[in-house]
Amino acid sequence: MNFAQLLFPDFSLILCGYLVCRFTALNRKVWEPVESLVYYFLFPVLLFHSIARSPLDLGSASSLIGAGLALGVGSIALSYSLPRWPLIGRHMDVRLHAASAQVGFRFNSFIALALVGKVAGPQGLQMIAVLIGVCVPLFNVGAVWPMARHAQRGFGRELLRNPLIIGTASGLAANLLGFALPGWLEPTINRIGQASLALGLMAAGAGMQLGSLHAGKSLGVAVLVVKHVGTPLLALGLVHLFRLDALQATVLLMFAALPTASSCYVLAARMGYNGPYVAALVTLSTLLGVVSLPFALGVLRGML
Known part of the structure; x- marks a missing residue:
C-alpha cells in the first residue's frame, strides 16, 4: 500500500496554507477568523457526525476498547513525562511542553477513516469507530488539561x-x-x-513557521518519538496483553501509528500558546506517518 500517496492530500493542504499566507495578500489577519470558524463550528460538527453515524457495538469490542483506552492513557503518560526525562527534560520550556504534549497522543481521524477500509475492510471501519468514540474524549481532556493548568484557567470550565x-x-x-x-x-x-x-489543515499551514522549531528542538524530537515509535511499540504489547485477534490487532496498530491531529494547532492557538511551533510538529508528524504506518502494519504486525 502506498502510504505516501494516502498522506499527500493532508500535507499538500498544509503546504497550500503556508504558501498562500506567506506569498499572497491572504495573510495572518485573514486566517485568524478562519481558525475561529474551524475551532468553534466546523470541527465540532465533524466530530459529532463522525462518532454519531457509526453504531458502536461496545459488548463485542470490549477487549479492543480496553486496549484502546490503555494505549491512550499510556501515550498521554509518556507525553506528560517528557520534562522528567534524563538529560533533555530539564531544558524543556513548560509552556511549550503544555502546548505540544498533545501531539504525542492525538491522532488524525480523517486519515484513520480513509485508511482502515483498505487495511481491514468493513469490520475494521466499525472497530475504528469504536476507538474514535472512546478515545477522542480521553485525548481531548488530555490535550486541554496541561494548557488550562499552565494558563491558570479553571480546568473544569475549560472542558465544559x-x-x-x-x-x-x-x-x-x-x-x-x-x-x-x-x-x-x-x-x-x-x-x-x-x-x-480542508480549512483546518490550511490554517495549520498558514500558522506554520518552521523556524519556530528552534524554540524547542529537544522537546519536538521527544514528542515525535513518543508518537511514532513509543505508541506503536506500546500497542504491540497491548495486543498480546489483551489477546486481540488478528483484525483487532491490525486496527490497534494502525491507530497507534497515525499522524497526530491537525486540530492540535487550532487548540494551542485558541488557548493562547505557541501555535506555529505546534503547527510545525503537526506537519512533521504527517510526514513521519509515511514511515510509522508501514513500520506498525508491516514490521510490528509481522511480529505477532
Whole structure:
C-alpha cells in the first residue's frame, strides 16, 4: 500500500496554507477568523457526525476498547513525562511542553477513516469507530488539561466550554441513544466535514513557521518519538496483553501509528500558546506517518 500517496492530500493542504499566507495578500489577519470558524463550528460538527453515524457495538469490542483506552492513557503518560526525562527534560520550556504534549497522543481521524477500509475492510471501519468514540474524549481532556493548568484557567470550565469536547461528548451520547440524523441533512453535514478538514489543515499551514522549531528542538524530537515509535511499540504489547485477534490487532496498530491531529494547532492557538511551533510538529508528524504506518502494519504486525 502506498502510504505516501494516502498522506499527500493532508500535507499538500498544509503546504497550500503556508504558501498562500506567506506569498499572497491572504495573510495572518485573514486566517485568524478562519481558525475561529474551524475551532468553534466546523470541527465540532465533524466530530459529532463522525462518532454519531457509526453504531458502536461496545459488548463485542470490549477487549479492543480496553486496549484502546490503555494505549491512550499510556501515550498521554509518556507525553506528560517528557520534562522528567534524563538529560533533555530539564531544558524543556513548560509552556511549550503544555502546548505540544498533545501531539504525542492525538491522532488524525480523517486519515484513520480513509485508511482502515483498505487495511481491514468493513469490520475494521466499525472497530475504528469504536476507538474514535472512546478515545477522542480521553485525548481531548488530555490535550486541554496541561494548557488550562499552565494558563491558570479553571480546568473544569475549560472542558465544559471546549467545543471539541462538546462535539465529541454529544456525538457519543447520540450514538448510544440511537439518534440518527435525517437523510436530508446528511449532505450538508458531510460538506461541513469536508470544509473542516480542508480549512483546518490550511490554517495549520498558514500558522506554520518552521523556524519556530528552534524554540524547542529537544522537546519536538521527544514528542515525535513518543508518537511514532513509543505508541506503536506500546500497542504491540497491548495486543498480546489483551489477546486481540488478528483484525483487532491490525486496527490497534494502525491507530497507534497515525499522524497526530491537525486540530492540535487550532487548540494551542485558541488557548493562547505557541501555535506555529505546534503547527510545525503537526506537519512533521504527517510526514513521519509515511514511515510509522508501514513500520506498525508491516514490521510490528509481522511480529505477532
